[in-house]
Amino acid sequence: QHDVSQKKLNESLTFVVETAVNQVGVNVNTASSSLLQYVSGLSKAVANNIVKKREEVGKFKKRSELKDIPRLGAKTFEQSIGFLRILDGSEPLDRTSIHPESYKAAKALLKMVDVSAKQLGGEELEGKLKEINEADVAEQLEIGRPTLEDIMKSLTQPGRDPRDDLPKPLLKTNVLSMEDLEQGMELEGTVRNVVDFGAFVDVGVKQDGLVHISKLSNKFVKHPMDVVSVGDVVTVWVDQVDIQKQRIALTMLTK
CATH class of the missing domain: 2.40.50.140 (Nucleic acid-binding proteins)
Incomplete structure (x- = not known):
């Protein structure tokens, strides 16, 4: 009986931590192996390898360095990297929820408005982004309008939950709770x-x-x-x- 209760308790804890970690992301330079395991796509082995590498060479300076982690393949990188943040690295975009695949567009956008990536979240950047013609800029950057909007929000709010602005569910019934x-x-x-x-x-x-x-x-x-x-x-x-x-x-x- 005790074993069953303990198992259910552990499952509940796992569910809660996993949900929290994947809502707010984790600092890859301070997170423990046990915490990293809760990140979407990261196995216990990969989480251990990240910590081992960090202990060997020091803090990660940019997200792309994680591609060298043993057993962290392309698919895992793609799935997990949006939740792995580097707050004090050499690439300012690494502290945002912007996926590395969109860095080129994000940097081009910053260049358009003549603001440095080091000024993420600042009032100047927010003000200049409000003045752009989103349809024209999306066309110039060769990205979709929703992608542009997501990049803009991430640049002005670097620490936001990357899932906040996904499409809201379309309910087929009047479900409220x-x-x-x-x-x-x-x-x-x-x-x-x-x-x-x-x-x-x-x-x-x-x-x-x-x-x-x-x-x-x-x-x-x-x-x-x-x-x-x-x-x-x-x-x-x-x-x-x-x-x-x-x-x-x-x-x-x-x-």
Whole structure:
């Protein structure tokens, strides 16, 4: 009986920490191995390798150095890097939620408004960005308007939650709280985070629901990233609701 209770307690703790870490990100130069393991996409081995490398060579100066970490492949880098921050490194953009894939566009935008990357979050930058014609700039930078808006917000608010401005879930019912959820209810939600064991989906109530990897597809799924990505709008069905533990289990399996 004690073992079962301990197991449930550990699961609850893991769920809470994982959700928190992937909402606010972690400082890769100060985070412990145990904390890094909760970052989307990072295994225990990779987390240990990050700390080992940091102890050997000192603090990381830029995000790109993490590509040299053993067992941290391209897919893991792509999935986790938005949550790994370097606050005092050589690349100012590394403390934002901007993905390295968008650095070129972000730097071009800063050059357009004649503001240094060292002035992120400053009033001057915010004022100049308000004056630009977003449609024209997006075209010049060859990026979509939503991407430009996301970059602008990250430049003016470097420490913000990278998921705050994802599309809000489109509810198919008048769900307002967990108490309104019923088993089998069909909802539309937004994928907020993808981890090794599944995906967290925002269905419009306070707590994100978890679609376990076994409930993502009727076909075999090697990794959740093969099926969903952060920002995807998906159709889900309520599998189980535990109001006491504030947990929502969802499924994407078609009937």
